Amino acid sequence: GQQLNQSPQSMFIQEGEDVSMNCTSSSIFNTWLWYKQEPGEGPVLLIALYKAGELTSNGRLTAQFGITRKDSFLNISASIPSDVGIYFCAGLSLKDSNYQLIWGAGTKLIIKP
Amino acid sequence: ETGVTQSPTHLIKTRGQQVTLRCSSQSGHNTVSWYQQALGQGPQFIFQYYREEENGRGNFPPRFSGLQFPNYSSELNVNALELDDSALYLCASSLDRGRQFFGPGTRLTVL
Numbered sequence: 001g002q003q004l005n006q007s008p009q010s011m012f013i014q015e016g017e018d019v020s021m022n023c024t025s026s027s028i029f030n031t032w033l034w035y036k037q038e039p040g041e042g043p044v045l046l047i048a049l050y051k052a053g054e055l056t057s058n059g060r061l062t063a064q065f066g067i068t069r070k071d072s073f074l075n076i077s078a079s080i081p082s083d084v085g086i087y088f089c090a091g092l093s094l095k096d097s098n099y100q101l102i103w104g105a106g107t108k109l110i111i112k113p
Numbered sequence: 114e115t116g117v118t119q120s121p122t123h124l125i126k127t128r129g130q131q132v133t134l135r136c137s138s139q140s141g142h143n144t145v146s147w148y149q150q151a152l153g154q155g156p157q158f159i160f161q162y163y164r165e166e167e168n169g170r171g172n173f174p175p176r177f178s179g180l181q182f183p184n185y186s187s188e189l190n191v192n193a194l195e196l197d198d199s200a201l202y203l204c205a206s207s208l209d210r211g212r213q214f215f216g217p218g219t220r221l222t223v224l
Contacts, residue, residue, distance in 0.1 A: 004155075042117070042203050042215025043156070088155050098169030099210060101146075103155030 006089055006104030013079055014112050021087060021107040022073040029091030032065050032072040033101070038085045046087075047074070076109075084111050117206050117216035125222045126194050134189045134219045138206030144168070145187040146213060147179060148203040156203055162187055163210055191221075199223045 006023045013019055023032070031050055035043035047058050049065035049072060056063055062075045076083055089104040118137045126132050138145050144163045148156035158171035162181035176192040185206070191198055199222050205213035 006155075041217050042205070044215070045212060048212070090155070096169065098161065100158045100161070100169050100171060101148075101156070101213070103157070105153070105155050 004089055004091060004102055004104040006107055008107060009105070010108040010110065012110050012112055015079060015081060017079055019076040019079055019083070019109060020073060022071060023089035023091075023104050024071045025091060025102075026070070027091075027093070028069040029093065029102075030069070031092035032063070033090045033092065034061075034063050034072070034074045035088045035090060036085045037088060037106070043088060079109075079111060081111055084109055117204060117214050119202075119204050119216040119219050121219060122217070123220045123222075125224065127224050128194055128196060130194050130223075131190065131192045132194060132221060134191075134202050134204075134221070136187045136189070136204030136206070136216060138185045138187070138204075139214050142206040142208050142214075143185050144207045144210045145181055145185065146205045146207070147187070147189045148205065149173070149198075150201040150203055150218070152200070159189070161210070168210070194223045196223050 004023050004025050033048050034046045037043040047063040052069045053067050054065040060077045086106040086108050088106045090101045093102050117139050120135045146161040147159040150156040159173050160170040161168045165181045178190045181187045201218040203218045205215045207213045
């Protein structure tokens with residue numbers, strides 16, 4: 001079945017550092033989404049990408065939809081303590097005339113004190 | 114505007130039992146999607162309900178079933194529970210199968 005390979009699995013960074021994570025797939029997606037999940041909560045949508053090559057920002061977050069439509073990255077600039085959490089990429093897949101989200105395994109962001 | 118709510122927040126069952134999880138969708142939403150999230154993994158799509166009908170299903174066995182009510186709230190039923198069913202079950206609601214808003218999840222532990 002379709003899978004998304006997300007890396008890195010976890011990141012230990014200093015406050016103020018920039019962060020970069022990415023997702024790759026063997027399949028083409030027409031929409032890429034990036035979510036953040038904090039303990040005890042469901043995922044929250046950060047950025048949605050709809051076109052190959054698209055670069056979209058949301059505050060300190062920037063995400064790009066790869067030209068091949070098989071990859072995407074998320075950058076966080078000047079990280080702050082509230083950025084900690086697990087970041088997921090997800091691709092919107094059309095299967096049997098229905099759309100479903102295929103998710104990566106997540107990147108856990110930890111900020112060193 | 115009321116967000117997505119799920120009940121219960123935590124649940125402990127034993128193998129072979131049956132469980133029902135509930136989801137109240139956000140006001141104005143007519144679509145509910147259910148996901149299973151194992152520890153350390155991303156969510157896995159179980160199925161989606163749109164206007165009270167199943168509208169897509171992931172790779173889950175028939176003992177995972179669901180229902181959507183006229184007020185667009187939804188239930189996820191799991192029969193003959195197995196140890197591997199232990200996970201966080203997430204519900205997401207949306208309008209006309211658009212952007213999904215997630216609830217906090219129900220943590221199911223099967224002993």
